[in-house]
Amino acid sequence: MLPPRKVKFEAKKRERENLEFRTFLKCNADEKELDEQFAALHEELFENYDCNKCRNCCKMYHGSIPTAEIEKDALYLGISSENFIEQYLQGKDSEGNYQTKNSPCDFLQTDGSCKLGECKPENCKNYPYTNQPERLWSLYSVLDAVGVCPVAFEIYERLKQEYGFRK
Ligand code: SF4
Numbered sequence: 001m002l003p004p005r006k007v008k009f010e011a012k013k014r015e016r017e018n019l020e021f022r023t024f025l026k027c028n029a030d031e032k033e034l035d036e037q038f039a040a041l042h043e044e045l046f047e048n049y050d051c052n053k054c055r056n057c058c059k060m061y062h063g064s065i066p067t068a069e070i071e072k073d074a075l076y077l078g079i080s081s082e083n084f085i086e087q088y089l090q091g092k093d094s095e096g097n098y099q100t101k102n103s104p105c106d107f108l109q110t111d112g113s114c115k116l117g118e119c120k121p122e123n124c125k126n127y128p129y130t131n132q133p134e135r136l137w138s139l140y141s142v143l144d145a146v147g148v149c150p151v152a153f154e155i156y157e158r159l160k161q162e163y164g165f166r167k
């Protein structure tokens with residue numbers, strides 16, 4: 001597995017090959033079988049991986065907080081919803097989620113944990129989505145994750161091997 005600091009650089013180097021593999025999958029992969037392959041690699045590679053030693057996803061993106069979770073998150077931090085928004089958040093994205101003011105995310109703590117604890121948004125818990133269904137229709141999202149997440153990078157490399165892909 002690549003060290004987290006090298007993922008962006010290595011993904012950039014393989015950008016063309018990775019796009020070609022995406023096209024290969026679109027033309028050749030079976031949707032259900034591909035989901036099973038993604039899910040199996042996701043489970044195997046995350047099983048012993050300590051995300052607290054990486055946190056590239058929290059460092060390279062703004063946090064995205066659904067409007068419906070503001071009250072719960074504010075309560076968790078012991079402040080009012082108004083203070084929560086004022087202190088940590090800025091405008092909403094196209095899906096109606098608030099963005100954190102900063103990237104790295106404002107809730108990332110120095111030990112790699114999230115200040116929101118178990119209240120962290122589902123999108124954070126599910127990242128990099130490699131065990132989610134319908135990967136064949138979300139391969140651009142997979143490619144985004146390949147440039148951020150060492151596990152997603154490794155999953156994509158293993159899939160190339162499984163499919164015997166040569167550029
Ligand atoms: S999900 Fe991926 S990018 Fe995020 S901390 Fe874990 S290994 Fe790193």
Ligand code: SF4
Pocket residue numbers: 057058062063064105106107108109113114115116120121124
């Ligand atoms: S809310 Fe927490 S888990 Fe999500 S990006 Fe921010 S620090 Fe990471």
